Amino acid sequence: MERREFIKHTSVLSAGFFIAKDMLAKDNGPIYGHGNMRYRMDKNWSKADSQKNPVNDCHEMVQDSKGRILLLTNETKNNVLIYNKSGKLLSTWGHDFPGAHGLTLFNENGTEVLFITDTVKHQVYKTTLDGRILMTIDVPLETGVYKKAEEFVPTETTIDSNGDIFIADGYGAQYVTHYDKDGKLKGFFGGKGEGDEHLDNAHGIVIDRRYDTPTLLVTDRTRNCFKRFSMDGKLQEVIKLPGACVCRPVIKGDHLYAAVLRSPDLSKENTGFTTILDKNNKVVSNLGGTEPVYTDGVLQPMAQAEKIFLNPHDVCVDNDENLYVAQWASGKVYPYKFTRV
Numbered sequence: 001m002e003r004r005e006f007i008k009h010t011s012v013l014s015a016g017f018f019i020a021k022d023m024l025a026k027d028n029g030p031i032y033g034h035g036n037m038r039y040r041m042d043k044n045w046s047k048a049d050s051q052k053n054p055v056n057d058c059h060e061m062v063q064d065s066k067g068r069i070l071l072l073t074n075e076t077k078n079n080v081l082i083y084n085k086s087g088k089l090l091s092t093w094g095h096d097f098p099g100a101h102g103l104t105l106f107n108e109n110g111t112e113v114l115f116i117t118d119t120v121k122h123q124v125y126k127t128t129l130d131g132r133i134l135m136t137i138d139v140p141l142e143t144g145v146y147k148k149a150e151e152f153v154p155t156e157t158t159i160d161s162n163g164d165i166f167i168a169d170g171y172g173a174q175y176v177t178h179y180d181k182d183g184k185l186k187g188f189f190g191g192k193g194e195g196d197e198h199l200d201n202a203h204g205i206v207i208d209r210r211y212d213t214p215t216l217l218v219t220d221r222t223r224n225c226f227k228r229f230s231m232d233g234k235l236q237e238v239i240k241l242p243g244a245c246v247c248r249p250v251i252k253g254d255h256l257y258a259a260v261l262r263s264p265d266l267s268k269e270n271t272g273f274t275t276i277l278d279k280n281n282k283v284v285s286n287l288g289g290t291e292p293v294y295t296d297g298v299l300q301p302m303a304q305a306e307k308i309f310l311n312p313h314d315v316c317v318d319n320d321e322n323l324y325v326a327q328w329a330s331g332k333v334y335p336y337k338f339t340r341v
Contacts, residue, residue, distance in 0.1 A: 031341055032308060034292065037255075037276050037285035039323060039338035041308060045087040046334030053078050053092055058326035058335055060103040060248070061316035064112055064129060069316060069324060071335060072103040072116065079116075080131065085318060087337065093131040097121070102156040102204075102248070108163065117154040119171055124154050137167065137183050145173055145191065156204045156248050158216070160231075168218060170203040176218060176233065189233030190218070196227065197235045201266075204248020204258075207231075210279055217249045217256075222266065226258075239281045243301035244289075246275070252317035254279040259312035259325060260289065263303045270310040274325055275302070287323075287338060308336075 029040045048055075056075040063069055068090065069083040079094025094100070099120025106113050113134065116125045126135040139152035146152055155170030163181025174192040176199075179185055190199040201221035208217045208228070215236060216229045224244050228237035243264040250257040256277040263271045273289030283292035283299060288308040293300045310330035315323055323338040 029339075030308075032287040032306070032338070033276075034285040038341050039287060040341050041287075042087075042337045042339065043333075045324070045337035046083065046089070047087045048081060048083075048089040048334060050332070050334075053081060053089060055081070055332055055334060057328045058313065058333070059101050059328065060314040061324050061326050061335060062103055062105040062114075063316060063318050064105060065107070067319065069318065070103065070105070070114070070129075071326065072097075072100050074098060074100045074120075085320075085322070097125075102154065102168075104157045104159060106159040106163075115157040115159065115165070117156060117167070119153045119155065122149040122152045122154070122172075124157060124165075124167055135183055137165070137179065140177050140185050140188070142185055143175070143177065143188050145175060145188070155202070156219075158205045158207050160207060160214075166205055166207075166216060168202045168205040170201055170219070170221075174199040174202045176202065176205060176216070176229075178233075187233065189229065196238055199227070201245075204246075206249045206251055208249075208251060208256075210251065210254060217251075219246055219248060219258075221245045221247065221261070224264070226256075237281075239277075240299065241275065241283070241302070242299060243303050244273075244275055247313050250315050250317060252321070255284075255317075256281065257315040257317055257323070259315050260302075261311050261313060261328065263289070264301060270307070270330075271304045272309045272312040272327075273302075273304050274309070274312055274315055274323070287325075 055073040061071050071081045076095045078092035079097045079100045082090045097118050099118040101119045102117035104115040114127045124137040139149040153172035154167050156168040158166050165179040167177045169175050175188045176190045177188045203221045204219040226239040244260040245262045246258040260273050262268050274287040276285040278284050288306050290305045311328045313328040314326045321340045324335045326335045
């Protein structure tokens with residue numbers, strides 16, 4: 001009798017604990033991720049009015065030196081939405097980028113500028129933070145691999161410290177083209193093909209400065225990996241991410257972040273999550289995805305575990321190491337914020 005009463009009492013206490021835990025999660029937002037890279041989700045971070053400032057696909061986000069979060073959408077009522085970190089909409093601009101896709105921030109001798117890729121107009125634009133166009137890069141016919149503008153469908157840029165521009169043609173012929181700061185072509189590499197030195201869905205690119213020698217990390221989304229190239233285009237490493245159709249690589253501190261659009265391949269709709277790798281290129285956390293497992297040093301296939309995302313497209317990491325995740329073809333939702341805990 002005493003034992004039954006003890007079990008009953010313990011069960012009541014346990015139930016109370018879990019109810020309190022669930023209430024706490026509900027009040028403050030659920031927590032996602034693994035290890036020490038865990039985050040509390042806020043789906044209602046954006047305070048924008050969808051009737052006044054709608055979004056279509058929320059493609060990419062960056063944070064400027066003032067701490068503002070800039071969001072790029074292909075909604076031409078307002079291509080760029082500028083927020084503070086609390087989600088208050090500060091300003092908007094842009095009506096001329098129907099294929100707005102890639103957004104890169106660069107500090108040019110103390111002045112911040114943006115690089116925007118447009119997949120519909122087949123161009124790359126350098127702009128001021130308030131939208132004045134400073135330079136336009138068209139299809140690089142001088143390479144000899146493009147015959148017309150429609151073959152050039154740029155998805156991302158990254159800018160070297162000297163102003164050199166690298167453009168990933170992720171929806172076109174799959175080349176990475178290299179320009180000087182004035183937009184003069186210096187070289188190109190990659191292209192569609194079967195060897196590791198080739199690319200397929202070269203969706204993103206970034207200069208990786210976490211090591212002694214800078215390199216280029218380029219997305220090969222169809223093949224579930226990032227590829228590391230020297231700055232002159234020589235393949236150095238393939239970072240395999242089985243099950244993860246990754247978007248652009250985003251580096252903050254020692255970590256590499258990426259939105260996983262779909263899993264395990266691009267045909268599976270609404271199966272995305274967000275992944276985080278450490279300096280050794282080991283996956284340490286997945287938001288909305290399965291816990292990363294390594295067997296004999298080999299990463300096992302990853303997948304969506306919780307449907308907190310549909311088709312995430314980019315991750316922005318702010319100066320407090322909080323995350324903002326933008327989504328493509330996901331019901332025109334605004335980005336979600338993930339506060340690190």
